[in-house]
Each structure stands twice: as C-alpha cells, then as structure tokens.
Amino acid sequence: MTKHTFAVCVDNRGYEVSLELRKLYEVLADADAEKHSQLRVVDESGEDYLYPASAFDPIVLPSKVAERVFHAHAQRGAPADVPASASLRQKRG
Secondary structure (H helix, E strand, O other), X not given: OOOOEEEEEOOOOOOOOOOXXXXXXXXXXXXXXXXXXXXXXXXXXXXXXXXXXXXXXXXXXXXXXXXXXXXXXXXXXXXXOOOHHHHHHHXXX
C-alpha cells in the first residue's frame, strides 16, 4: 500500500457542496475517526474534514499513479481530488 490512500465518493447526500459523486479523494489516516465509522477526507475546499465512511468506497491505485495524482495537485496547490484520468488528460492536452 502506498503512503497516500484514496477513495471514491459514492454518496454525497447532505454534503453536496463539499463532495462530488464519483470523484477521487485523498483519505488521511485517522484511527479515532475510523472507530466512529468516519473517514478524514481532503474535500473540495482543500481542507480535511470527517465524513461518513459509508459515503466512500476505497480505491487502491498503483503506487506510481497514486504518487503522480498526489504530487500533481500538491504542485498546483489544489486538493488531490481529481480522478487520475483527468490528470492524465491535462498533461496530454
């Protein structure tokens, strides 16, 4: 497993402003949040907040892809929440 973990939003009810369906989000380790069925996620604001774990499905990216997604957004100062396919389209275009 890479040091960066990600999840796809599958339910944004109640969080429509902060979360987009089918979008990839970085998940930060938070053992206390997990005890309460929550995930600490970097959302659209670029800040990390707790959301219900049921709103996300974890996704395992190949290490190289996870690092590229994370660093592409860190360099731009944006949250790591864009699907890898969108990041690749930007580089080609």
